[in-house]
Amino acid sequence: GQQVMQIPQYQHVQEGEDFTTYCNSSTTLSNIQWYKQRPGGHPVFLIQLVKSGEVKKQKRLTFQFGEAKKNSSLHITATQTTDVGTYFCAGLTTLTYNQGGKLIFGQGTELSVKP
Amino acid sequence: DTAVSQTPKYLVTQMGNDKSIKCEQNLGHDTMYWYKQDSKKFLKIMFSYNNKELIINETVPNRFSPKSPDKAHLNLHINSLELGDSAVYFCASSQGLGRVYSPLHFGNGTRLTVT
Numbered sequence: 001g002q003q004v005m006q007i008p009q010y011q012h013v014q015e016g017e018d019f020t021t022y023c024n025s026s027t028t029l030s031n032i033q034w035y036k037q038r039p040g041g042h043p044v045f046l047i048q049l050v051k052s053g054e055v056k057k058q059k060r061l062t063f064q065f066g067e068a069k070k071n072s073s074l075h076i077t078a079t080q081t082t083d084v085g086t087y088f089c090a091g092l093t094t095l096t097y098n099q100g101g102k103l104i105f106g107q108g109t110e111l112s113v114k115p
Numbered sequence: 116d117t118a119v120s121q122t123p124k125y126l127v128t129q130m131g132n133d134k135s136i137k138c139e140q141n142l143g144h145d146t147m148y149w150y151k152q153d154s155k156k157f158l159k160i161m162f163s164y165n166n167k168e169l170i171i172n173e174t175v176p177n178r179f180s181p182k183s184p185d186k187a188h189l190n191l192h193i194n195s196l197e198l199g200d201s202a203v204y205f206c207a208s209s210q211g212l213g214r215v216y217s218p219l220h221f222g223n224g225t226r227l228t229v230t
Contacts, residue, residue, distance in 0.1 A: 033218055033219075037156070041223075042205060042221040042222060042223050042224050043205070043219070043221050044221070045218040045220070048218060086156055102160070102171065103219065104160075105157075105158040105159075107155070107156075107157050108157070
């Protein structure tokens with residue numbers, strides 16, 4: 001079946017270091033969404049990318065969507081302790097008639113930041 | 116104002132029991148979901164309802180039965196609970212099913228522990 005693979009599973013960084021998580025899909029995606037889940041919390045939508053090669057920025061976060069719309073990345077510059085949490089990518093499969101697409105989540109990358 | 120609310124927050128029960136989780140959203144969305152998050156934080160879709168119609172049923176055991184009395188509510192009933200059912204269950208909603216510009220809004224989750 002369709003899968004979205006996300007790596008790494010865990011990342012431990014020193015505060016101030018950069019962080020990147022990568023997503024790869026086995027099929028072309030309609031869009032890619034990113035969510036953040038704080039410890040003990042629920043996933044919260046961050047952003048979505050729709051166009052091939054799209055790059056979006058939110059302060060220290062940079063999101064990219066690959067040219068083939070099969071991969072994506074999230075890069076955090078100069079991490080802070082507030083960045084702690086699990087980051088999920090979620091790919092929307094190609095829309096099908098009358099049903100819409102299906103959102104498939106990656107396994108998530110758990111980020112810990114040492115002050 | 117809680118957008119997607121689910122109850123209870125915690126549920127501890129014994130094997131073989133039947134339990135229900137309730138979910139309500141006040142966002143005016145027409146699509147609601149149940150996701151299961153296991154101990155490794157993997158988010159797996161279980162069901163999706165669009166305008167009270169079951170759209171997605173992801174190979175979930177028959178012991179799980181969702182019910183959507185109206186667009187704003189989606190409940191999950193679980194019969195004959197098993198140890199492997201222990202997880203966090205998230206309700207979510209979106210406007211439209213699998214639409215490109217429609218992210219998910221998650222509830223706070225229900226942590227189910229089966230002993």
